[in-house]
Amino acid sequence: MRTIERDTVVDAVAKLCIDANRYLPADVRRAFEAAQAKEDNPVAKEVFRQLLENADLAEKSGLPLCQDTGLAVLFVEVGEEVAVNGGLRDAINEGVRKGYADGFLRKSSCDPMTRANRGDNTPAIIHFDVVPGDTLKISFMAKGGGSENMSRVTMLAPSQGYEGIKDFILDRVAEAGPNPCPPILIGVGIGGTFENAAILSKKALLRELDDTHPDPETAAKEKELLQLVNDLGIGPMGLGGKTTCLAVKIAMAPVHIASLPLAVNIQCHSARHKEVTL
Numbered sequence: 001m002r003t004i005e006r007d008t009v010v011d012a013v014a015k016l017c018i019d020a021n022r023y024l025p026a027d028v029r030r031a032f033e034a035a036q037a038k039e040d041n042p043v044a045k046e047v048f049r050q051l052l053e054n055a056d057l058a059e060k061s062g063l064p065l066c067q068d069t070g071l072a073v074l075f076v077e078v079g080e081e082v083a084v085n086g087g088l089r090d091a092i093n094e095g096v097r098k099g100y101a102d103g104f105l106r107k108s109s110c111d112p113m114t115r116a117n118r119g120d121n122t123p124a125i126i127h128f129d130v131v132p133g134d135t136l137k138i139s140f141m142a143k144g145g146g147s148e149n150m151s152r153v154t155m156l157a158p159s160q161g162y163e164g165i166k167d168f169i170l171d172r173v174a175e176a177g178p179n180p181c182p183p184i185l186i187g188v189g190i191g192g193t194f195e196n197a198a199i200l201s202k203k204a205l206l207r208e209l210d211d212t213h214p215d216p217e218t219a220a221k222e223k224e225l226l227q228l229v230n231d232l233g234i235g236p237m238g239l240g241g242k243t244t245c246l247a248v249k250i251a252m253a254p255v256h257i258a259s260l261p262l263a264v265n266i267q268c269h270s271a272r273h274k275e276v277t278l
């Protein structure tokens with residue numbers, strides 16, 4: 001059994017929180033540049049210019065990309081042969097506390113009823129997965145309120161199939177309009193159970209924007225859905241244009257014979273996430 005010191009995890013998580021909120025991922029920057037070149041609408045072009053300028057300013061100044069630095073969502077792959085001194089969950093929460101304080105990131109976590117701010121952006125939302133090996137892979141995502149509010153889970157009838165899935169996604173994006181700060185990323189969770197679909201849809205957002213799903217049929221659906229969403233014409237920041245969405249990522253799981261759970265998790269254009277393996 002390998003042991004990792006608590007401080008190693010705390011420092012690594014703190015750095016993930018700060019870096020993810022400060023540096024636009026390289027794949028997102030490439031997507032902005034490609035979209036800017038493709039847009040004919042001068043307003044849409046200008047929005048991309050401003051988004052790229054915002055990313056440069058954040059990098060140079062050390063300020064976050066957006067005032068909404070999100071709830072801290074972490075997907076953690078824990079090797080069966082690794083342990084963390086003092087406990088992994090506690091170390092992750094301490095890392096979030098440190099990252100949000102040291103990076104001067106807004107603390108958005110509050111009591112759902114009294115709305116009293118908890119002051120340190122904890123507890124983090126942590127999804128653990130036990131895997132073979134002796135390493136710890138920690139993926140951090142800053143999930144802003146605006147885009148999370150536009151996300152939905154539904155239980156379709158199995159007979160609704162792919163057509164029902166398509167309709168639900170398109171209706172959701174149309175209804176969301178400018179609220180999730182387009183161009184968005186769409187994570188789609190299909191199958192499993194109610195909660196499983198929601199987690200799959202969020203985890204799908206961790207994929208590289210320009211990767212291709214290993215299953216060719218699913219890859220074709222991602223491409224088709226991206227085109228259909230972009231045909232809505234909502235455009236960057238909802239001001240019209242060809243680029244409403246940068247990528248659609250699907251994750252699926254086997255399902256009960258009577259069910260077809262579907263989750264649509266919308267992420268804003270900044271798509272802040274970062275990973276580390278310890």
Ligand SMILES: O=C(O)C[C@H](O)C(=O)O
Nearest residue numbers: 067068144145146147179
């Ligand atoms: O909480 C915020 O700063 C704003 C929010 O992310 C929003 O999109 O309205």
